[in-house]
Amino acid sequence: MTTLKHRLGKGNRLLGGLLRMPSETLVETAGVAGLDFVVLDCEHGPADLVPLQQHVVAAQAHGLGVLVRVGAAEPALVLRVLDLGADGVIVPHVDTPEQARAAVAAAHYPPLGERGFATYSRAGRFGARGVEEHLARSAETTLVVPMLETPAACAAAAEILAVPGVDSVLVGPADLSVALGLIGGGAEPAVAQAIDDVAAAAAVAGKPMTSIVGTTEQARNAPPGPVVYNLAQVLLATFAGLAAARDPG
Numbered sequence: 001m002t003t004l005k006h007r008l009g010k011g012n013r014l015l016g017g018l019l020r021m022p023s024e025t026l027v028e029t030a031g032v033a034g035l036d037f038v039v040l041d042c043e044h045g046p047a048d049l050v051p052l053q054q055h056v057v058a059a060q061a062h063g064l065g066v067l068v069r070v071g072a073a074e075p076a077l078v079l080r081v082l083d084l085g086a087d088g089v090i091v092p093h094v095d096t097p098e099q100a101r102a103a104v105a106a107a108h109y110p111p112l113g114e115r116g117f118a119t120y121s122r123a124g125r126f127g128a129r130g131v132e133e134h135l136a137r138s139a140e141t142t143l144v145v146p147m148l149e150t151p152a153a154c155a156a157a158a159e160i161l162a163v164p165g166v167d168s169v170l171v172g173p174a175d176l177s178v179a180l181g182l183i184g185g186g187a188e189p190a191v192a193q194a195i196d197d198v199a200a201a202a203a204v205a206g207k208p209m210t211s212i213v214g215t216t217e218q219a220r221n222a223p224p225g226p227v228v229y230n231l232a233q234v235l236l237a238t239f240a241g242l243a244a245a246r247d248p249g
Helices: 005-011 022-033 049-061 076-081 097-107 132-143 151-155 157-161 173-179 189-205 216-221 231-243
Strands: 016-019 039-041 065-069 086-089 143-148 169-171 209-213 227-230
Touching: 005 065, 005 132, 016 022, 016 065, 016 231, 022 049, 039 049, 049 076, 049 227, 065 143, 076 086, 076 097, 086 097, 086 209, 097 143, 097 157, 143 157, 143 189, 143 231, 151 157, 151 173, 157 189, 157 216, 169 189, 189 209, 209 216, 227 231
Parallel strands: 016 039, 016 227, 039 065, 065 086, 086 143, 143 169, 169 209, 209 227
Antiparallel strands: none
């Protein structure tokens, strides 16, 4: 099996890109360029399900895995994006193990979770998969990645990572910085220290840590686990560099 979850479990260094809809062309470009997955951001971007399905289809046509960042405590959206065939969800603002268990419950079928069951969704191949096959495949492929975005969340990292069904964690440096009363994001020493502490907890738990970065240097220095390029940051820096080449004459 070569699903995103399988590759994650093998310890592969997976590279992805965070983008917002509508960005079908960026999705396809990411696939052509050789990235491993995309993160479709429905927290800070549109969450319309019809274009979301189109983006999922475009990604999978190019061999890309798909994670969707939903909003905080949105179990109905979790169900729908997984029914559309996404590999998993990134759930923001998870501060406690109880909230992590709620995220897992929304993403997984019983007995691990409480997700509503259907095989006639795109994930069930429109009914072509039987009940047993669909249950087994969903259990084997569904990824749940809580985001830790406050000091309390980072302090509880070990307990959150210990929740069955949590596959990885992602520290949100921007939110964490603001929660600490700082404005420097990941460049703040206190934020960097919190990220290091969460990475250490992930290593002890034997689970990968997902990192969000803006440069290839940051990607190379990230802890073991998937790396997500913030494509808005990457593109803005690229465009700014192009603009800087303006003829001064």
